[in-house]
Amino acid sequence: MPAVKPFATDHLRRIPLYIPGKPIQEVRRELGLDRVVKLASNENPWGPTEAVKARLARAIAGTEDEGLGLYPVSDGYYLRQAIARRRGLSIENVLLGNGSSEIIEMMAKAALLDGGSAVIPQHSFAIYGIATQTVGGRVLETRADLHETSVDAILAAVQSDTRLVFLGNPNNPTGVLPGRRALERLVKGLRDDIVLVVDQAYAEYEDPEGYADATAFLREREGLLVLHTFSKIHALAGLRVGYGLGSPDLLQLLERVRSPFNTNHLAQVAAEIAVQDQAFEAFSRGKNREGRQAFIAEARKHRCQVSGQGGNFLMLESALPAQDLFQELLRRGVIVRPMQGYGLPNHVRVTLGKPEDMDAFWRAAGPLLDCGC
Ligand SMILES: Cc1ncc(COP(=O)(O)O)c(C=O)c1O
Known part of the structure; x- marks a missing residue:
């Protein structure tokens, strides 16, 4: 029997595979460990809140107009209304996705339907490139720094067929915060027919006073999409929901490629x-700030190089190749994220977990890192 040879096989093989953080169950199963700590996917260990759990229990119990046997509200009207109220926007400025990853995919699909390119800084969230390549778009990767946004490199990379520019605010995994001036230069400096996608998955971890929120530029630029997620500070990664903020015209175009009931x-x-629930956000933000300070102090004791400004994660540079350090830590029951796939062969990314989880991390990692950071 001839082997199955789907069309576009070569094209498909060139798309990098997304490698998610290893699930706790998988490590338990594979290594026969009892206690496993996951610091690999930037989840918030402090939630979800009791109020969220109570609402979920009510929804599961069901009523006449809600229940698991009924289809959901396809366009998420009530959630969009709540988001719009919180963000000071109107419901037409809000679009929902099955995680913000799905909105990245929708954006790539809509913008690169008939070709074109996307500018993506090096060391960015992998889905930007994967979504671009999946729909046949070209990735224009720009040089990027571990400490600041290279706006000049982004502007210089733009070509005549460029339709998208992706930027993390803060960026994952480097934690770089672009700041107001860099955002303003991109908002004003990019051609009008390009959509600037500012990914704010970790925005709520930043001090609201100092944070340069790209939403402030929505009135100035039609081609701007700001992304948020419920997977990070809101601690709902398992439910898969995120949102995009943009002009009604842009979001109506994305609506064309949205799956019903997504x-x-x-x-x-x-x-x-x-x-x-702004109180829970503030609580989580405070815990994250404490965790960051404690992590940096501990890394200093081991004379380790740490990088990252924003978000609920940091990167550690080690003399060991990232994959080896990752494997050694797995054997000791700690899951982190090796960064070789992000062009950082000696970095691992560590999510800031609860203090007891960070203790477990340092007990496992300390002796390995003392061999050379
Ligand atoms: C920068 C960034 N954007 C988007 C996402 C996707 O989040 P989700 O699809 O869970 O909303 C992540 C998840 O790790 C991320 O780090």
Whole structure:
């Protein structure tokens, strides 16, 4: 029997595979460990809140107009309304995705439907490139720094067929925060027919006073899409829900490539509670700040190079290749994220977890790092 040879095989093989953080169950199963600590996917260990859980329980119990047997509200009207209220925008400025990853995919699909390119800084979230290549777009990777956004490199990389520019605010995995001036230069300096996608998955971890929120530029630029997620500070990664903020015209175009019912009912009702809970955000932000300071102090004791400004993660540079350090830590029951696939062969990214999880990390990593950071 001839082997199955799907069309576009070569094209498909060139698309990098997304390698997610290893699930705890998988490490337990593979290594026969009892206690496993996951610091690999930038989840918030302090939630979800009791209010979210109570709302989920009610939704599962069901009523006449909600229940697991009914389709969800396809366009997520009520959640969009709650997000719009929180962000000081109107409901037409809000689009939901099955995680913000899905909105990145929708944006790539819509913009690169008939070809074109996307500018993506080096060491950016892998889905930007994967989504671009999946729809046949070209990736224009620009040189990037571990400490600041290289706006000149981004502007210089733009070509006549460029339709998208991706930028993390802060960037994952480097934690670089572009700041207001860099955002303003891109908002004003990019051609009008390019959509600037500013990914703010970790925005809520920043001090609201000092944070340069790209939403402030929505009135100035039609071609601007700002992304947020419920997977990080809101602690709802398992429910898969994120949102995009943009002009009604841009979002109506994205609506054409949105799958019907792309966010499920449980995700919508949980996120509707979460987006209003500013006290939980502030609590998580405080815990993250403490965790960051403690991590940097501990890294200093081991004379390790740490990088990262924003988000709920940091990167450690080690003399060991990232993959080896990752494997050694796995054997000791700690999951981190090796960064060789992000062009950083000696870096691992570590999510800031609860203090007891960070203790477990340092007990496992300390002796390995003392051999040379
Ligand atoms: C920068 C960035 N953007 C987007 C996402 C996607 O989040 P989700 O699809 O869970 O909303 C992540 C997740 O790790 C991320 O780090």
